[in-house]
Amino acid sequence: MDIDVKFSLADASKIRGIVDLCNEVFEEQTDYEEAIKIFNENRNDRNQIYLIGEYEGKIIAHSRIAIVPTIFKDMNSFAILNHVCVKPEFRKHHIASKMLEVIREICKNHECTTIKLWSRNFRVPAHTCYKRFGFQADDATFFSIDI
Numbered sequence: 001m002d003i004d005v006k007f008s009l010a011d012a013s014k015i016r017g018i019v020d021l022c023n024e025v026f027e028e029q030t031d032y033e034e035a036i037k038i039f040n041e042n043r044n045d046r047n048q049i050y051l052i053g054e055y056e057g058k059i060i061a062h063s064r065i066a067i068v069p070t071i072f073k074d075m076n077s078f079a080i081l082n083h084v085c086v087k088p089e090f091r092k093h094h095i096a097s098k099m100l101e102v103i104r105e106i107c108k109n110h111e112c113t114t115i116k117l118w119s120r121n122f123r124v125p126a127h128t129c130y131k132r133f134g135f136q137a138d139d140a141t142f143f144s145i146d147i
Contacts, residue, residue: 003055003093007102010050010062015039017059018050025085049106053086053099060087061095065103067110076113079103084117084126096126100133 010018019030042048047069053061063084069077081103086095107115117135 003090003095005053005055005061005095005098007051007053007061007099010039010052012036012039012043014050014052014059018052018062021059021062021085021087022083025088026083047110051099051103051106053095055090060090061085061099063099063103065106067107067112077111078114078116079107079110079112081115081117097133100130 015036016032019032019035022028023030039050047067049065049067051063051065052059064082066080066082067077068080084096084099086099104115115135116138117130
């Protein structure tokens, strides 16, 4: 069965739905008020994009796209994706692949030459989807430090 998902950029009215979805999928405890505050602080930044997929008025898919413009010729501008997710009961309908197509077009419109994706190691089924779409695991290590 093909599910007709409508993809669009989120506005402030959609943040609660995004938070609910990500809290479910990633077992997070994100607070609505903090999420809305951060969204509103960045709402005019064209390089901070929250993409949602809706089905029957409910958010069932999401990805955050961060466009990173650079001054470096070899690096060019690129995008980093995080919180790429589909509500569990809607998986196996190629919604993630459809969302990645929309993301690719958004990134092309922002003149990105590369899309990078951050995903935790335990999300093996998601990694299969990303590889099928054409993503490759970089020969790099993602470093982080808590501050």
